Amino acid sequence: MQCVILAGGLATRLKPITEKIPKAMVPVNGRPFLEYQLELLRKNGIDDIVLCVGYLADRIVSYFGDGSAFDVNLRYSYEHDELLGTGGAIRNALSMLNERFFVLYGDSYLDIDYAYVCREYEKKNCPAMLVVYQNEGRWDTSNVVFVDGWVRVYNKTRPVQQMRYIDYGLSILSRSLFENMPAIQKWDLSVLYTALAADGKMAGFEVHKRFYEIGSKNGLREFSEIVAAGGQVKR
Numbered sequence: 703m704q705c706v707i708l709a710g711g712l713a714t715r716l717k718p719i720t721e722k723i724p725k726a727m728v729p730v731n732g733r734p735f736l737e738y739q740l741e742l743l744r745k746n747g748i749d750d751i752v753l754c755v756g757y758l759a760d761r762i763v764s765y766f767g768d769g770s771a772f773d774v775n776l777r778y779s780y781e782h783d784e785l786l787g788t789g790g791a792i793r794n795a796l797s798m799l800n801e802r803f804f805v806l807y808g809d810s811y812l813d814i815d816y817a818y819v820c821r822e823y824e825k826k827n828c829p830a831m832l833v834v835y836q837n838e839g840r841w842d843t844s845n846v847v848f849v850d851g852w853v854r855v856y857n858k859t860r861p862v863q864q865m866r867y868i869d870y871g872l873s874i875l876s877r878s879l880f881e882n883m884p885a886i887q888k889w890d891l892s893v894l895y896t897a898l899a900a901d902g903k904m905a906g907f908e909v910h911k912r913f914y915e916i917g918s919k920n921g922l923r924e925f926s927e928i929v930a931a932g933g934q935v936k937r
Contacts, residue, residue, distance in 0.1 A: 710756030
C-alpha cells in the first residue's frame, strides 16, 4: 500500500516552535517527528510514501531527500502559491497516486496494524474507509457516528450527542474520488468525508488503541514524554 502524508500546514498551534520549521520537522527527543512516522510505516510494510508539502517544504526535503536513508521511497507534492487544504493537497498529488492509498495526518502517530486495516477495507465494496476510535470526547471533540461497521455521520463543525467516535487520523481512499475534483482549489477532506458518510459510501474500522498527536503543545509534550520513557504507549 501507498501512504499519503499531509504535511503542508502552517501548524499555528505550535508557534513559536513552527515559525522557522514545519510541523514535520518539530524535534522529539532530537529527531524530527516525521522520522517517527516513517519508521512506523516501514515497520508496517509501507515504503511508498507521498508527502504533501507546502509551508517551509525545503526544510523537509533537505533532511529526508528521496527517503533512501530511511529505507522508504519518498516523493513530494508541492503546494506553491497557496496552501490547498487537506483535500486540495491530495487532488494536487493525483499524478503520484495509486488506485487506493492510505491518508495519514502529518501530526498523528498511530501505532496499529496497517495491513489488517487494508485487509478489512478490501472486504468492503466502497470507495473509502475511515479508521475510528471510541473517543467519548476524551482526547478531542468526537465527530463521527459509527454503527455496524459504517460511518453514518461525519461532521467536524457540528457535533451531535450521538457522536461517540472520532476520526483517528487515518483513512484509505480511492483515487477515483479525486479525479473529478477541480485542480488547484482549496478544500478540506472533511467535506468529502461528510458527503461520503451521508451517501452510505464510507466504511469504518474501529481501533482500540488511542492516537497520539503533536499538533498541539500538550500533544507534543505527551508524545515526547512517551518517547523518552522508551516508547511505551497507553491503551
